[in-house]
Amino acid sequence: MADIDPVALRVFVYNELLDRGMPPRITEIAVHFRVAPNEARRALAELRIGKTILVHPQSGEVWMAGPFSATETPYRVTLGHRQWWANCAWDMFGIATIARAMVRVDTHCTDCGDPMNLVCDPDVPPNDRGVVHFLVPARRWYENIGFT
Template sequence: MNTPESRKVRDLVYETFASEGRAPSMAELARRTGSTVETVHGILHDLAAAHALVLTPDGDAVRMAHPFTSAPMAFVVTPLDGHDDRRWWGGCAWDSFGISAALDLDVRIDTACPHCGTALSFTSGPDTPPPAGITVRFPRPAEEWWDDVVGTCTMIRAFCDRDHAEQWTAAHAPGTGYLADAPTVWRLAGPWYGDRLAPDFQPHSREHNQKLLDQCALTGPFWHLP
């Protein structure tokens, strides 16, 4: 449902994430749009049904508006510019690159390798790919991402290297997932998330997004979007 009211609510959610690293409450959205909580509640549920954002399990707050998330997950994204005191939770490795792309900002990304626990800290930006050694594991095929999108993001983690990603997979989820090097995921995040804060943003079609995956050589059944 793309009414001017729902567009306004959607844009306010994204603006608040971008400027403050948090999701606005329903009461706040109602106040700022001159609307009622009931109306905002309905709009947010429509946006969630369209996968424009994700609500909490009880449906009364915004949990994620990709690439942003309102709750701590495995990644912290910090501007490289020390005078910029904003900070974001990255929902996953892909989203962390997406925050940099959406904000057109050089950032430091902090996480930990799920296999060995080593703290990983690396920089990335619109023109700066992350280190090639870092390996990102996607837990499940694209067709299943939105069956549990928070769970999917939670499991899209960055490992020290391919060896640690393979060892972790063998121990915890043998034979599953897909390993991509971090620069590939960074290359995908640019066009996938780069326009989320644009005033004229339009949701991508399935065909458009499939083409973005193709362009990063992420092809085959695993990457087939529903």
């Protein structure tokens, strides 16, 4: 069977994410590209686009496709009927940028837990109050992407 073109795979992953709110599973990738699931798993593992698409070390499924998380985070992003999880406070703006749309973010203060509801618009600076904290210096961002 033919290998999956990495560009086509990347585009498929992000189109599914933006359209459905979740990345495609290995079985869905296999069906879409008409390959065996093992080939889809291998193609995902080999995608390794910098730090953009990461697969789960055990399941091999898409774990993160920056700025989106495949699992729940404190940053729920909503656009109409679609919802996503942003990896972090930086990425909640990134979702608005990639979606090319104003999105709503529901989250909370990391310290006190008070709800924080924001609007992120790629074309308009934010009007909400808040501070984004970078605990880890840039030279260590990729040592433990989950902690960062």
